[in-house]
Amino acid sequence: MLNIVLFGPPGAGKGTQSKMLIEKFKLIHLSTGDILRNEIKNKTSLGLQAKELMDHGKLVPDDVVINMIKSILKKNLNSNGFIFDGFPRTKEQALSLDQLLENQDTSISAMISLKVEDEELIKRLLERGKDSGRADDQSTEIIANRIEEYNNKTAPLKLYYNEQKKLHEISGLGSISKITSRLNLVINSL
Ligand code: B4P
Numbered sequence: 322m323l324n325i326v327l328f329g330p331p332g333a334g335k336g337t338q339s340k341m342l343i344e345k346f347k348l349i350h351l352s353t354g355d356i357l358r359n360e361i362k363n364k365t366s367l368g369l370q371a372k373e374l375m376d377h378g379k380l381v382p383d384d385v386v387i388n389m390i391k392s393i394l395k396k397n398l399n400s401n402g403f404i405f406d407g408f409p410r411t412k413e414q415a416l417s418l419d420q421l422l423e424n425q426d427t428s429i430s431a432m433i434s435l436k437v438e439d440e441e442l443i444k445r446l447l448e449r450g451k452d453s454g455r456a457d458d459q460s461t462e463i464i465a466n467r468i469e470e471y472n473n474k475t476a477p478l479k480l481y482y483n484e485q486k487k488l489h490e491i492s493g494l495g496s497i498s499k500i501t502s503r504l505n506l507v508i509n510s511l
Contacts, residue, residue, distance in 0.1 A: 322427045323348060323402035325508065326409070326482070329435035330475075331467040332442035332449075333493045334500060338435070339406045341501045346508065349397045352406040353386050356393075358455075376456040378466030380474060383413040394421055402430070410475045415482075430511055432482040433504060435493030439468055 323346060327335045336352060343350045357375060360368030367389075371381045390408060397403070409415040422428050443464050450458030457463050482488045491503045 322400070322430075323508070323511070324405070324422065324427060324430050325403070326405045326429055326432040327435070328432050328478070329493055330437065330439075330442055330471045331464070332446040333435040333437045334497070335406045335435065337497055338500060338504055339404045341497075342404050342504060342508070345505065347401045349393075349400045349403045350406060351390065351393055351403050351408065353381075353389065353408040353410075354406070356389055357381060357386075376463075378457050378463045378470060380410055380470050383411055383417075386410075387414060387417045390418070391421060394425070398425055402427075405429075409478060410471075412478065412481060415478055429482070429485075429487060431487050431489055431507065432479070433507055434479060434488065434490045435500070436490055437493040441494065442468065 325342070325348070327339055327342070329335055336354070339350050339352065342348060357368070357371045361372045361375070362368070367385060370385065374381050386408065394403075405418070409418050419429065443461060446458045446464050447461070449455070457467060479488055479490075489507045491500070491507065493500060
């Protein structure tokens with residue numbers, strides 16, 4: 322299986338690039354952000370629990386996210402692999418993911434991290450906020466919270482994957498197709 326962790330701060334282009342990669346490599350797109358937003362839309366109890374946190378740019382508790390991932394992994398074990406988009410976001414989530422994959426005799430093939438500076442992230446997210454309807458894209462303050470959560474809890478995961486020699490960093494600046502080409506280069510070299 323080809324299992325890619327697509328990594329980067331909020332607004333780095335993970336969701337955008339995932340769409341390109343799932344088509345080319347025939348992978349399952351697993352975006353915890355999309356799944357959570359769907360739960361909110363359907364007003365499930367999980368969605369109600371997540372909404373308050375997400376609207377303020379805070380991470381949802383690990384156990385909630387890990388349980389969501391478990392059931393989706395189980396349903397797709399015959400696939401070519403997965404693009405993990407927005408997951409894992411904490412060490413706890415990364416450890417659980419490794420364990421879940423190991424139980425299925427597979428593992429993470431690579432973490433590909435998109436590098437984009439804060440100023441550009443804020444610009445992109447505010448722009449998306451004009452018509453996304455997403456509460457977390459509406460103000461510089463909430464976006465700053467998201468970036469802070471990323472720096473404190475998520476960015477350290479680069480070390481975790483680097484120790485396993487799985488980290489690849491690329492620039493997330495430039496046109497969408499240019500970034501897709503950079504990602505393709507990395508994946509084809511695995
Ligand atoms: P996510 O849905 O993962 O959202 P995100 O970090 O904002 O990334 P996204 O994929 O949407 O942005 P993208 O870079 O594609 O998370 C939202 C919230 O859900 C989190 O804050 C948290 O509360 C919760 N959550 C999710 N997963 C969790 C987990 N595992 N644990 C705990 N909580 C979790 O795109 C951004 C914009 O940039 C788009 O408008 C796009 O068009 C634009 N763009 C993309 N590439 C570009 C380029 N090259 N040039 C210019 N613009 C570009």
